[in-house]
Amino acid sequence: MTDTTVGSKRGSDPAALADLPWDPNAPLLEVTDLQVEFHTRDGVAQAVNGVSFDLKSGETLGILGESGCGKSVTAQAIMGILDIPPARVAAGSIKLRGVDLLQLDEKTRRHVRANKIAIIFQDALSALNPVFTVGWQLGELYRKHSGASRAQAKEKAIELLELVQVPAARERVNSFPHQFSGGMRQRVMIAMALALEPDIIIADEPTTALDVTVQAQVMKLLADLQQQQDMGLILITHDMSVVAEVVDKITVMYAGAAVERADVHQIYERPAHPYTKGLLESIPRVDMKGHELAAIKGIPPALTNLPEGCSFAPRCGFVRDRCKTDDPPLYDVPGNRQSACHYWEEVFNS
Amino acid sequence: MSDVRSTASQEDLEEVPQGPSEGKGKDATRGLWGDAWYELRRSPTFWSASVLVAIVTSMAVFPFLWTSVEPDACFLAEHGREAPSLDGRWFGYTFQGCDMWAQVVYGSSKSLAVAVLSAIGVSVIGVALGTAAGYYGGFVDSVIGRFTDVFFGLPFLLGALVFLAIVPVRNVWSISGVLIVLGWTSLTRIMRGSVLSTKNKDFVDASRALGASNRHIIFKHVLPNSIAPLFVLSTIYLGAFVSAEATLTYLGVGFQQPDATWGLLIQEGQPYALQGSPHLLIIPCAFVVVTVLAFILLGDVLRDALDPRNR
Amino acid sequence: MGRYLARRLLQFIPVVLGTLFLLHYLSVLSIQFNGDPIRALFGDRPPPDAVLQAMRARFGLDDPCLDTRGNPCLGMFLDRVGDYARLDFGIDFRGREITDIVVQRFPITLRLTAIALIFEAIVGIFLGVLAGLRKDKGMDNAVRVSTTLLIAFPTFVFGVIVQVFFALQIGNWLDTQPWSPLWLRNMFTPVYLSDYPWLSLVIPGLVLGSYSLASIARLTRTSLIENLRADYVRTARAKGMAQRRVVGIHTLRNSLIPVVTYLGIDIGNLMGGALVTEGIFNIPGVGGLIFQSVRLNDSTVIIAVVAILAVVFLTANLLVDIFYAVLDPRIRYE
Numbered sequence: 001m002t003d004t005t006v007g008s009k010r011g012s013d014p015a016a017l018a019d020l021p022w023d024p025n026a027p028l029l030e031v032t033d034l035q036v037e038f039h040t041r042d043g044v045a046q047a048v049n050g051v052s053f054d055l056k057s058g059e060t061l062g063i064l065g066e067s068g069c070g071k072s073v074t075a076q077a078i079m080g081i082l083d084i085p086p087a088r089v090a091a092g093s094i095k096l097r098g099v100d101l102l103q104l105d106e107k108t109r110r111h112v113r114a115n116k117i118a119i120i121f122q123d124a125l126s127a128l129n130p131v132f133t134v135g136w137q138l139g140e141l142y143r144k145h146s147g148a149s150r151a152q153a154k155e156k157a158i159e160l161l162e163l164v165q166v167p168a169a170r171e172r173v174n175s176f177p178h179q180f181s182g183g184m185r186q187r188v189m190i191a192m193a194l195a196l197e198p199d200i201i202i203a204d205e206p207t208t209a210l211d212v213t214v215q216a217q218v219m220k221l222l223a224d225l226q227q228q229q230d231m232g233l234i235l236i237t238h239d240m241s242v243v244a245e246v247v248d249k250i251t252v253m254y255a256g257a258a259v260e261r262a263d264v265h266q267i268y269e270r271p272a273h274p275y276t277k278g279l280l281e282s283i284p285r286v287d288m289k290g291h292e293l294a295a296i297k298g299i300p301p302a303l304t305n306l307p308e309g310c311s312f313a314p315r316c317g318f319v320r321d322r323c324k325t326d327d328p329p330l331y332d333v334p335g336n337r338q339s340a341c342h343y344w345e346e347v348f349n350s
Numbered sequence: 351m352s353d354v355r356s357t358a359s360q361e362d363l364e365e366v367p368q369g370p371s372e373g374k375g376k377d378a379t380r381g382l383w384g385d386a387w388y389e390l391r392r393s394p395t396f397w398s399a400s401v402l403v404a405i406v407t408s409m410a411v412f413p414f415l416w417t418s419v420e421p422d423a424c425f426l427a428e429h430g431r432e433a434p435s436l437d438g439r440w441f442g443y444t445f446q447g448c449d450m451w452a453q454v455v456y457g458s459s460k461s462l463a464v465a466v467l468s469a470i471g472v473s474v475i476g477v478a479l480g481t482a483a484g485y486y487g488g489f490v491d492s493v494i495g496r497f498t499d500v501f502f503g504l505p506f507l508l509g510a511l512v513f514l515a516i517v518p519v520r521n522v523w524s525i526s527g528v529l530i531v532l533g534w535t536s537l538t539r540i541m542r543g544s545v546l547s548t549k550n551k552d553f554v555d556a557s558r559a560l561g562a563s564n565r566h567i568i569f570k571h572v573l574p575n576s577i578a579p580l581f582v583l584s585t586i587y588l589g590a591f592v593s594a595e596a597t598l599t600y601l602g603v604g605f606q607q608p609d610a611t612w613g614l615l616i617q618e619g620q621p622y623a624l625q626g627s628p629h630l631l632i633i634p635c636a637f638v639v640v641t642v643l644a645f646i647l648l649g650d651v652l653r654d655a656l657d658p659r660n661r
Numbered sequence: 662m663g664r665y666l667a668r669r670l671l672q673f674i675p676v677v678l679g680t681l682f683l684l685h686y687l688s689v690l691s692i693q694f695n696g697d698p699i700r701a702l703f704g705d706r707p708p709p710d711a712v713l714q715a716m717r718a719r720f721g722l723d724d725p726c727l728d729t730r731g732n733p734c735l736g737m738f739l740d741r742v743g744d745y746a747r748l749d750f751g752i753d754f755r756g757r758e759i760t761d762i763v764v765q766r767f768p769i770t771l772r773l774t775a776i777a778l779i780f781e782a783i784v785g786i787f788l789g790v791l792a793g794l795r796k797d798k799g800m801d802n803a804v805r806v807s808t809t810l811l812i813a814f815p816t817f818v819f820g821v822i823v824q825v826f827f828a829l830q831i832g833n834w835l836d837t838q839p840w841s842p843l844w845l846r847n848m849f850t851p852v853y854l855s856d857y858p859w860l861s862l863v864i865p866g867l868v869l870g871s872y873s874l875a876s877i878a879r880l881t882r883t884s885l886i887e888n889l890r891a892d893y894v895r896t897a898r899a900k901g902m903a904q905r906r907v908v909g910i911h912t913l914r915n916s917l918i919p920v921v922t923y924l925g926i927d928i929g930n931l932m933g934g935a936l937v938t939e940g941i942f943n944i945p946g947v948g949g950l951i952f953q954s955v956r957l958n959d960s961t962v963i964i965a966v967v968a969i970l971a972v973v974f975l976t977a978n979l980l981v982d983i984f985y986a987v988l989d990p991r992i993r994y995e
Binding site for chain 3: 397439497499500501503504505506508511512513515516517518531565591593594597600601602603616620623624628631635639640642643646647
């Protein structure tokens, strides 16, 4: 096993990756102006509309937004597993330690997957192949990426299951996905992501399909493992309560664009964008008993037909005329944060 | 297509739509059917298949629109086995000197009648038993299931032979009856599956929680949402039954002389095909194939249009 | 898995008995409504009653329950099942042991069916995979069109056309060509040649398997397309697996599951098709036997042979169900 190159901190790199121009001073992950469109029967949908964010080692980034805002598409674009066509990465760059993944050929990109960046999907039951054992699916990573033998791969699979705290790992390694409970299955998915010790793990709604108590366990496991392995973690979710406990910083997405970026405390204490403010206010609280729930009125726009100007304008409480014509860029807000709102100061101070 | 049952098999179970995944009865289904119609309208296959079906149907129902010659105006001595010619009859004459075109046109009525009757019969039984088995489950499901298995254990054609051996009368009703008795199992199973998956949807629970009776739930909620497979399958079955009837007639256990159906024409024409009269065989074969093809294409196109996953 | 097996076996036996009873009841009804087939053998000049009675006894048709319409004749049924269990299927109207006749003809039908099955499975799955992988492109459209056309042909139409316009013509033409090898000529022979038990069955076998081939191709195609859209495919790609592995290993097994189920049902289809094909190509197999017996109205043979085939069909389905559980682990624990 060759020693580590600049590109990763531990584990081995397939030879193909070793030759790439890694830059140790660049941020672990830097997404700049990513644009992804889908060509559908009803027109071109702008699923991701100029999203930028970055991630450092050991950091946890939360991408927050409702269904359809483009967060999963962003994750899949980073992994390179979008169906092209009908999807198309129209613009932007995704740099892993300075190397733009979008410029790599598919063969090299394939090595990046699971080795450098891994993903955990939401529904473990459909995400796992029903006809192969869990041990086989975990071991596959070792057999195909590290050239391990079947026996070696199986041993590693058992180790992985123990790492994610699946009880009776030695027996369960021969079980099939449908024989696990939801929480256990999600642990298997986490194990699969961890197998090759990647630098970044993307967790796409990892707990949405689980019970609240199981959610807490899985999130704790994820956080612990991240600390142990010093990985970057991108947590994609629509659930504000989950996000608050685990992440360091948040990017809020709406209709395919990033509308606010800040540290987690900053967002919760003082949101600088009407959408974020609306999200926070819509969380029901005990002391609101007897009052109406504060929901954000209206529905998100169709991605095939985004309005001119700010996408959130139709639903915004702070809207002015300018909002309907000028699409707001990300303004800098004091405290090293950004907000895509012309009137962020008002929101900030309200 | 000698076995009706294999035409509607796992393929349909996988693909056939279960109706919209939420919403109440009619409102939500308008979405499914409305979308389907939108797609169908734009499909050239749909229109060509429909035109073919319309042609064959009109031949069956209004044969006099398609030919002025009587099918039994046969002149063995003058025109026996006469080949098609451009200044004589375009489709030639049959072995017995009857006008081939007239025979084929009139022959369509019995074949289609059997197909339609059988399709209706199979559908009624399939919906009734399949819904009962799927909705009520438990003992009812077991009994119907075993009953289905027993009938299913008789391979289609073999069973048809045995049944037709009991029934000496060979007319539209008896032949349809035999096809129904042997063909009901497949559709029943599929309907059962469809009803089963609809039953587990939330809106059924919601309806029950509001105090709806079983009857109400079945007719207003379950059936409209699980009925889509029926349309696809019965269309395909129409083709399958035309094929099955032709097969049985060809084998000698279906319609008998002097009923003119395509199967008999083929049976007659076969020995003479190589003796200078290929048209005796080719023309009735072509009619059978084109008719069956039309129904299958229609069924295929319907299935694709109703497939919720194509949205 | 053991529990699943046990359950299937427990279901199997009553169903076999049920189907046999159905057959039995049909034959009984036939006699009760259409009259005594023994008597019918003699037309206008029946022998004395004693002789008729003796003949009926020989054919197992002397039970008094046959005189009342609708009587299920359970006693007779049990006798029959007992006989069948001892592989005694009675005698045909010419006095020959049905068991012997069947044993003699079965291998021929078996060969025919084997050729059909191998052909339809291999070519069908191959075409289906090809079409599924190149969805909406040239290959896919070609496969879809050709399989739809093939399905529209009833087996007997296909068989007749192939025999008349294809096999015979080519066979005759080959006979006039000095270079044509013997094996090729014998493949295109219009009749079954016992000296070339496999070769002369190739064309009929292909005809028999065509309809099923089309169905299998379509089924494989649909199944593959669906599995290619599945979430686990996305996961496999996210794991950095090459497309070839994703398709060949991850999706293929899942895609073949419905095909295997179909093959079980198809055996019944093949039996009916064999009946037709053997009739058209004049093959002395079990199908041909039924064909003859229908003409002669020899009910004992028809019932016995159909009973055998039904049991074979049900057994084949049982085996397929077991194989299905091997392929799909989700079923094993139901």
